[in-house]
Amino acid sequence: MDFSFTEEQTLLRNTVERFVQDKYDFETRAKIIKSDDGWRKDYWQQFAELGILAAPFDEDHGGLGGSAIDIMVMMEELGKGLVVEPFLPTVVLGGGFLRHGGTAAHKAEVIPAVIGGECVIAPAYAEPRGRFNLADLETTAKKDGEGYVLNGHKAVALGGPWADKFIITARTSGGQRDEQGVTVFLVDKNTDGLSTRDYPTVDGYRASEVMLDNVKVSADAIIGDVDNGLELVERVMDEGIAALCAEACGVMKQLVDKTIAYSRERKQFGVAIGSFQVLQHRMVDMYLNYEQSVSMTYMVNLKLGEDATERKKAASAAKVQIGRAGKFIGQNAVQIHGGMGITEEMDVGHYFKRITMIDTQFGNVDHHMRRYAALSE
Amino acid sequence: MDLNFTPEDEAFRAEVRAFLESVPPHLRGVSRRELSKEGQLEWHRMVFKQGWVAPAWPKEYGGTGWTTTQRYIWQEENAAYEVPIILPFGVTMVAPVIYSFGSEEQKAKFLPRILSGEDWWCQGYSEPGAGSDLASVRTKAELTEDGKHYIVNGQKTWTTLAQHADWIFCLVRTDPNAPKRQMGISFILVDMKTPGIEVKPIITIDGGHEVNDVFFTDVKVPVENRIGEENMGWTYAKVLLSHERTGIAGVARSKKGIERLKEVAGQELLDGVPLSEDKGFMSKVTELEIDLTALEFTELRTLAAESAGKGPGPESSVLKIKGSEIQQRLTELTLEAVGHYGFPFLGDEQLDGWNESPIGPDYAIGSAPSYYNTRKTTIYGGSNEIQRNIIAKMILGL
Numbered sequence A: 001m002d003f004s005f006t007e008e009q010t011l012l013r014n015t016v017e018r019f020v021q022d023k024y025d026f027e028t029r030a031k032i033i034k035s036d037d038g039w040r041k042d043y044w045q046q047f048a049e050l051g052i053l054a055a056p057f058d059e060d061h062g063g064l065g066g067s068a069i070d071i072m073v074m075m076e077e078l079g080k081g082l083v084v085e086p087f088l089p090t091v092v093l094g095g096g097f098l099r100h101g102g103t104a105a106h107k108a109e110v111i112p113a114v115i116g117g118e119c120v121i122a123p124a125y126a127e128p129r130g131r132f133n134l135a136d137l138e139t140t141a142k143k144d145g146e147g148y149v150l151n152g153h154k155a156v157a158l159g160g161p162w163a164d165k166f167i168i169t170a171r172t173s174g175g176q177r178d179e180q181g182v183t184v185f186l187v188d189k190n191t192d193g194l195s196t197r198d199y200p201t202v203d204g205y206r207a208s209e210v211m212l213d214n215v216k217v218s219a220d221a222i223i224g225d226v227d228n229g230l231e232l233v234e235r236v237m238d239e240g241i242a243a244l245c246a247e248a249c250g251v252m253k254q255l256v257d258k259t260i261a262y263s264r265e266r267k268q269f270g271v272a273i274g275s276f277q278v279l280q281h282r283m284v285d286m287y288l289n290y291e292q293s294v295s296m297t298y299m300v301n302l303k304l305g306e307d308a309t310e311r312k313k314a315a316s317a318a319k320v321q322i323g324r325a326g327k328f329i330g331q332n333a334v335q336i337h338g339g340m341g342i343t344e345e346m347d348v349g350h351y352f353k354r355i356t357m358i359d360t361q362f363g364n365v366d367h368h369m370r371r372y373a374a375l376s377e
Numbered sequence B: 001m002d003l004n005f006t007p008e009d010e011a012f013r014a015e016v017r018a019f020l021e022s023v024p025p026h027l028r029g030v031s032r033r034e035l036s037k038e039g040q041l042e043w044h045r046m047v048f049k050q051g052w053v054a055p056a057w058p059k060e061y062g063g064t065g066w067t068t069t070q071r072y073i074w075q076e077e078n079a080a081y082e083v084p085i086i087l088p089f090g091v092t093m094v095a096p097v098i099y100s101f102g103s104e105e106q107k108a109k110f111l112p113r114i115l116s117g118e119d120w121w122c123q124g125y126s127e128p129g130a131g132s133d134l135a136s137v138r139t140k141a142e143l144t145e146d147g148k149h150y151i152v153n154g155q156k157t158w159t160t161l162a163q164h165a166d167w168i169f170c171l172v173r174t175d176p177n178a179p180k181r182q183m184g185i186s187f188i189l190v191d192m193k194t195p196g197i198e199v200k201p202i203i204t205i206d207g208g209h210e211v212n213d214v215f216f217t218d219v220k221v222p223v224e225n226r227i228g229e230e231n232m233g234w235t236y237a238k239v240l241l242s243h244e245r246t247g248i249a250g251v252a253r254s255k256k257g258i259e260r261l262k263e264v265a266g267q268e269l270l271d272g273v274p275l276s277e278d279k280g281f282m283s284k285v286t287e288l289e290i291d292l293t294a295l296e297f298t299e300l301r302t303l304a305a306e307s308a309g310k311g312p313g314p315e316s317s318v319l320k321i322k323g324s325e326i327q328q329r330l331t332e333l334t335l336e337a338v339g340h341y342g343f344p345f346l347g348d349e350q351l352d353g354w355n356e357s358p359i360g361p362d363y364a365i366g367s368a369p370s371y372y373n374t375r376k377t378t379i380y381g382g383s384n385e386i387q388r389n390i391i392a393k394m395i396l397g398l
Ligand SMILES: Cc1cc2nc3c(=O)[nH]c(=O)nc-3n(C[C@H](O)[C@H](O)[C@H](O)COP(=O)(O)OP(=O)(O)OC[C@H]3O[C@@H](n4cnc5c(N)ncnc54)[C@H](O)[C@@H]3O)c2cc1C
Pocket: A266, A268, A269, A273, A276, A278, A279, A335, A336, A337, A338, A339, A340, A342, B122, B123, B124, B125, B126, B128, B130, B131, B132, B133, B157, B158, B159, B160, B161, B211, B376, B379, B380, B381, B382, B383, B384, B385, B386, B389
């Protein structure tokens, strides 16, 4: 057993940490999320130059051959800075689909473009009426000669406005919620019939509704196997959860630290509010919640390679922990900051907003409790 | 003990409903954030015309003379029809101080204008350094040599809707050398148009503008605008702080909120089945509903004690704590119910006169901002920690 980090991992962490410290202070981020574009494309280029975008990919394709732990340390640092650039959608999810299911051609063409910062990918797996069930798809892909025709509406694709390509889940056969019949497609944004409605999200990101109106793609667009895509989707989403948990740990760390610091400085009744025992115990509970979350984040990242049932249980368990801890920590960080906690001008409220939405992303506590219970039957 | 409404109560309810039926649709079902100043005033004037703005005031000043049951019915029907609230700053906050401690001139000058909605009031208590510890206010009011004016300097903060206000009531320090901090504070009324007052918005995490900083630089206030005696302001303010318990718990509105939440859960699908059929989610809704029922009866018991002549006391802290926690839980479960469509952030332009179809279902719009915003309820009006301190000290005797 070993819970230490390799030299490479420490180096990666330091790289991201330094980037966030130097270039992603609170004011800069505030400007970025308010700007028309909503992200800094030049930062994305810098990510490419720093090797951040290359971490999980094979050396054959120009990557660094990193593991889930490499992603974990980076995501934690990105979380600390509330970085909105689409590392999770593009590198973790997009990259995951390409690595586990992409054809040799995808790998040869798309992975280097991702690594080079020239290709942003936004997975569009959710649907307006599907909630968190990844198989509940109304979007269809019908065979059309050699290719397929896609029709449907994909919901809340994070990073969509910046994407060059979407990864789209669609039904190629079976009933609306059948496990069989799900197929994954890699589709260029500028394909005829594909349109988006772009909007900001409540936690500072950008997302798109993706409308598919007779979108014609060739069979080369398929990632993984026809009809058997669900296992791939679940695998990639579990990797996404593992990365998201790490981001959440970064966010929670900030919430805990900032609250402790504030309670030391803020004086009422002639003393620091941190001297009130009721607040001390609250902050202790915040800390406990954070530590338990770090443990679960390590756990899931170490178990991503295990058999599917173990992996799924690990991901769901970690997501439940993160969802609950995030709520407790977020709410109490705001509470202990008093009125300041709900102002746009103070950073703590922004961490609170993000940790809140992390519970929804990839399915909330209830969803993952249900999934865990079903897997344990 | 019984729970029945008398025939008179039922007749009153019918009268209230008849009035509420006449409220135009643009004033119904709009959250406070969406309601414009004009909308707020339109509603206030409607209720004023009806003579129902100030149920809790003594009749001589324009109160309705209702029983506590009637006041309860009024609240309940207001919530059911989803009409706006009557803002508390004038009617329930400053008016009782004016009619309890003000001069005859002050009563004659201010009370009718509060009733009619002619004057919009805001509350200038909190300061950057004086939140929970309100007695540490530092905004200074110094008498001019001729004794006719105060010169006010300092800063108030978190002032709700000061951007619309005509008047502000303030706690100011008039005796910095008083033996106890509470003894050097006066209660003054300030015309917002006075030179030297500057209002600056504070934007909250939901993107809304409901609170402000209010800066005072050599603001000249006639001494006639002081309530009661100099340095006695704290005593007056304390009476105000625990005044008017009807409605503080927000029971009627939370009941409506639970109804709405169930509607949302009825529309949102989980594996093709409405979320309202999911045991896990609905047990949380049920828990909340039961909590609310308990609070409703706690409130009714408090009201009964009040109408039996027991003055307002620390029991209002019970209502504040439970009421605010239930409001928060309601927004929490609503956000949970809407799933992915909690994400889109639709700016004001999309709330008002937006012609395109919204992103996601109508019921999801604003659920996250509303959850964010509602964190305020355990902070303002005396934070829940402070309320618990009050109960520990005043009720439990610890
Ligand atoms: C949306 C909103 C609207 C408001 N509107 C108005 C208004 O119109 N007019 C007005 O005058 N004010 C208004 N307020 C101010 C409000 O009353 C204060 O925010 C509140 O009194 C808390 O003060 P604070 O924000 O300075 O927090 P602080 O007093 O700094 O408290 C920070 C934290 O410490 C805790 N704490 C403080 N003392 C103790 C203690 N002794 N024991 C245990 N815990 C303690 C608090 O509970 C809180 O969690 C508003 C506030 C908000 C958020």
